[in-house]
Amino acid sequence: MNQEIPSKTIYLGKTKIIIHSLLMGMTEDEQERWFEDEWKKGNPVLKQIVEAAWKCLEG
Numbered sequence: 001m002n003q004e005i006p007s008k009t010i011y012l013g014k015t016k017i018i019i020h021s022l023l024m025g026m027t028e029d030e031q032e033r034w035f036e037d038e039w040k041k042g043n044p045v046l047k048q049i050v051e052a053a054w055k056c057l058e059g
Helices: 028-041 043-059
Strands: 006-014 015-020
Touching: 028 043
Parallel strands: none
Antiparallel strands: 006 015
């Protein structure tokens, strides 16, 4: 029962980014629902990712 995890490849300049996540197999609406549900549950990893992203945007 090995489920293959969907992935998405993004190129940013010379950098290749590969995201391996079940989120990649979801529609945008499903992703949004997942994010909102996990945020309400207090998912600590999600909160750390959001905090790190904000720090990157702040400079």
